Amino acid sequence: MLQLTGVRALAASGDSQASAPPILPYLPELIFGFVAIGILYWVVKTKVVPNLEKAYAARAEAIEGGIAKAEKAQAEAKAALDHYNAQLADARGEANKIREDARAHAAQIVAEMRAQAQAESARIVESAQKQIEAERQQAVVSLRGEVGRLSTDLASRIVGESLHDETRQKGIVERFLADLEAGEIRPVKVGGTDS
């Protein structure tokens, strides 16, 4: 309003530009236009766009970096899982092996023990037999001595004198027994006539 009032006053004062057609440029304004866009362009080109583009690049990089990081983490997790699975398989295999070993070992121990026990029993049986044999021998020897002495006693009683020294001297009883054992003497019915 007030501006327009002032303008009308200027126009009345006969300013050549006021009555000029509006599509003819006023040169100082044209120059100011160049200066204005020039200054703004310089500011935008040197101070604004580089910063914004840098931020955009950083943003894109951050997003891509995030994706790459996630992919890396995923790969690491997968590697860890593989590793774990491999370890598990190893452990399982090892456990099986240990079990097999233990079984084989146990079987071996049992076999050894059995063999040892058998050997021991054989040894015991053998020694028992030996002892029995020795005792029998001893019994035979003592019986033979006893039989000889009794026979001699009996004979002495019949003859009436001690035959012990002579018998011992001549080994009659031993010889007799030996013959008896050898089967050269047949049992004779005592007091019998028909032999």
Added chain:
Amino acid sequence: MSFAALIPSLGSLSAEGDGGHFPPTPEGFWQPLVTLGHIGDYPIVITRSMVVIMLSVALLSWWLVSTTKRAAVVPGKGQHYTELVYNFVRNDVAKDMIGSKDFLRFVPLLFSLFVLILLNNLFGIIPPIQFPTMSRIGFPIALTLVVYVVYHWIGIKKQHGFLNYVKWMIPPGIPGWLLPLIVFLELLTFFITRPLTLALRLFGNMFAGHMLLAVFIIGGWELVQADTFALKFVALPAWLMAFVMTLFEGLVQFLQAFVFTLLAASYFGSAVADEH
């Protein structure tokens, strides 16, 4: 009061009063503030538009630099708003019109043009400035000349010489007898129509828009000052209309900034394109 009866009253309005503000005339756009001198009959002055455009450059430079000085990956509020506009020019205008290969080197110029035109257009409805800088044709011409020189420059450089550039303008497969006509039309398009329409479209829209607002606002004021009560009453619809037109102007001002930038980008795009 009948409408027919209003006409002579309005007619008398413009005649009476102190100098007569109504209707607004093109002379109203000449607003010198400081007179520096004269060269012959040619006045050397600082006009209101010159102050406004320098103010806009200062404001824009301050805002853009302060919001992007520490441009971060996660933007702050100021950077966010700047990026909103920057992304619009960068991706929706430059990238779409020029193609993703070459667009980045034109982004600073297109962005500068867009924000400069947009803010100066919006000044047309922002109090207390309320004057669209681009309604003074010197400014649209200056911006158009920048675009004009740039797209011819890159075109001639790309086609290796002016003659090749003209040859490149002609679409392939044109019959020989049509060639003179096509060459004439293409030269007309590239050297006259494009810059003329680019500058005049922006100027015309801003000029007419401001004129329209002035008609309704000043007209309403004149009506309020009228002696008749009925005429005072008519001022209300006039101002309501002015309000609606102000909103409409806001849209036009944005659209004109957008269209200017878009066309500039399309001219750059066609100049860097391999084929016409």
